[in-house]
Amino acid sequence: MKALFAIVLAVLLAASFFTWRSLPDMSSDVPVLYWVTDGNPMRIEQIRTFRQWLARHGYPDFEVRIDPTNTGPEKILVQGVSGVAADLIDHTAGSALRLLQAVGMLVDVTEDAQRLGFDTSKTYASLKDDLTVAGHQYAYPSNVSADALWVNVEAFERVGMVPPPRQWTVEEFERLGKEYTKRANGGNTGGNSAGKMQRYFFVGWIDAVLLAATMGGALYNETQSACMIDSPAFRRALGLRYKWMFEDRLMPTAADWGTFTTGSGASGVPFGMFEKGNIAMVRSGRWSVIHLRRFADERRAEGREMLKFAVSEDPHGGFRVSFAHTRACAVYVGGHHKDLAMYFLAFLTSEEYNMAIVRSGDALPSNPKFLKTEEFLHPADRPEEWRHPWGSVHGVFGDLMEEIVIAPEFSPFVLDTVAIRYINSTTDRYMNNMLSVEEATATMQRLINAEIQRELAEDPCKLPLYNERVEMQKRIDALKARGEKVPLSWISNGYWRRYYVQHGLADEMR
Secondary structure, eight states: OHHHHHHHHHHHHHHHHHHHHHSTTTSOSSOEEEEEOOOOTHHHHHHHHHHHHHHHHTOOOOEEEEETTOOSHHHHHHHHHHTOOOSEEOSOSHHHHHHHHHTTOBOOOHHHHHHHTOSGGGSOGGGHHHHEETTEEOEEEEEEEEOEEEEEHHHHHHTTOOOOOSSOBHHHHHHHHHHHHHHHTTTOOSSSBTTBOOOOBSOSOOOHHHHHHTTTOOSBOTTSSSBOOOSHHHHHHHHHHHIIIIISOOSOOHHHHHHOOSSOGGGOHHHHHHHHTSBSEEEEOGGGHHHHHHHHHHHHHHTOOOOOEEEEOOOBSSSOOEEEEEEEEEEBTTOSOHHHHHHHHHHTTSHHHHHHHHHHTOSBOSSGGGGGSHHHHSOTTOGGGTSSTTOOHHHHHHHHHHHTEEOOOOOTTSOHHHHHHHHHHHHHHHHTTSSOHHHHHHHHHHHHHHHHHHHHHHOGGGHHHHHHHHHHHHHHHHHHHTTOOEEGGGOOOHHHHHHHHHTTOEETTO
């Protein structure tokens, strides 16, 4: 028995020694910080470039290592409140940022951002709401994405149609969609007609929330103090999505997607079916060129013609608008090297980092000045992405960011995840004929507003801001009733700020 205890003790001591030697500061001559992010192979090159960037600027030397195993929001939250999260936390913007900031996990980087040059003026103005809370900055983008419709030009040419225009209305979308599905399917657009499934669709998916936004329908009022989703715009948007899916058959149902079980490849069903032409348009961001380049390489190796594709905006109902998303990086408040972490956020603004994003196609660069580079607009080794009558696909995404993009709507008085869950679950009930469209929008609004009141009851600290916003909303409503312009400074909802300016309804001097 004593011998057994001695062996166990020896094993434990050995394990302790090797664990101690594997700690960051023991296995490296410089401090080591961990970056929780996805396992994209690009990250290795970005880390290597980062060390070179530090040396070139004379900044303190340290190492950043990638941790792709703890990117789940639940893991990040549990580790953060337990005091063991990574130094740098990716995918922290918008709802994720507001949640982690609310529980005290994030460092306020406002002063360091000004000092090192990674403040919100160094990225897209539309992202400010996703990177800040109450005027304080907590993150900087690692990359940025705005969605649009990737168009398989070959699919349209195959049925004798020209590809859709860069910008189009809801009415144009529906008219062209009906004609395309009719031609592509030989008139069979009703599902399992005579034992034959519909195989070709106009578009993979349309976002009902964005569609409503283009019609003047917002989730929240001007001060974000109440949900207002029970509106004609939202009812019309939901109704159109139902019509396009089940009646006009412009987009596949869940059952239709289930039939696309082969030939999707590593890129997944949507892009596999896009490349084959079963789905003429797929809604996605610039990062999809990674898939399209894989297809191009395969075609080139086989001696086939390059896939011809273009990019169109989402159809709009009178107001051109779209939503931006960012894979932003924040600093963990419990990290041991918070001062060093600030240099990494500064690196995200650099030419070295942003041009790596540009070259790889990994969405859009975090610093907008790199949208104007020739390498972004016209990559020399990928002429199929710009040398055609429809112009540079990259340029379309850059234009979206500069012209019509805003951050997704939110309210500081309800968790985004809760509101989104109510919207999605109620939409599913409507799409499955369990609710009328009027019942659906009324239910969403009732549930979200009830959640706002529950949050306020559980967290009375939010009441002063809420009461202030409610009073401001009354003043806004009074001006609207008199037909007067509303001071832009009174409007906290980014959607309404852009809407009021676009429609000449704002007093921009106040």
